[in-house]
Amino acid sequence: MKVLATHNIKGGVGKTSTAVNLAYLAARSGLRALVWDLDPQGAATFYFRVRPKKGGGRRIIQGKENLQRLIVGTDFEGLDLLRAHFSYRNMDLALDRTKHPAAQLRRLLAPLADDYDCIILDCPPGISLAAESVFFASHALLVPTIPTTLSLRALAQLSRHIEKRSRVHTRILPFFCMVDLRKSMHRHICEHTNRSHGFLETRIPYSSIIEQMGVYRAPVSTYASGTPADRAYRALLHEVDERIGLQLP
């Protein structure tokens, strides 16, 4: 089982869109996939046409519920969901009352190892205690990065922070997202920030087709197969597979 997290200190950068599309494509390729919507906003849950929950998040995070029993199916074969709870807004408090907060999410996910090939944690923005627990639980952090100066700065902050954590072994996999090559800043940053900075080659273009996920409430491939946006997410999945071995069939 590989655990990926879509994570960024910054909000509104494409974390949830990435989590939903990659999980769908992984399941389509034959992997058993699970998305855990850790964001109280519940956007991934919304995209999968599932109702989020209000309370109960604290008990889940503290390991007082059987996680397997909370998993629901989606409209897509091989793709399951742990829905968002609005009470995840207090996740830091819930974690803080556990014995080892940083190790808690990893502990919760361990029993799912035989059930799934790929688990994607869709994270809220920020770099709180909950993020620490995500870093500890994940094999890789997928970091959607808009090609702007401030986004690169946030990525550098994240990298420095993780480098200092000797017990965190997650790999940071940044990639450019919402790329609009008509903008000179996007062109410049994409050209000059290449693989030497650890960036994946795949770029997710700025695309109204991706925005339409909110209208269709579905992954891009289901309503816009073969478009540049769809192809970009497919390429991203394959590149992630190459880097961390998802073992796509």
Ligand SMILES: Nc1ncnc2c1ncn2[C@@H]1O[C@H](COP(=O)(O)OP(=O)(O)OP(=O)(O)O)[C@@H](O)[C@H]1O
């Ligand atoms: N490549 C893209 N091109 C155009 N719009 C995009 C793209 N990726 C995401 N969006 C849109 O931008 C908004 C934010 O995307 P998304 O919800 O994936 O970001 P997020 O990082 O998960 O946000 P949050 O921090 O609030 O959780 C959404 O309206 C989404 O449809």
Ligand SMILES: [Mg+2]
């Ligand atoms: Mg999100």
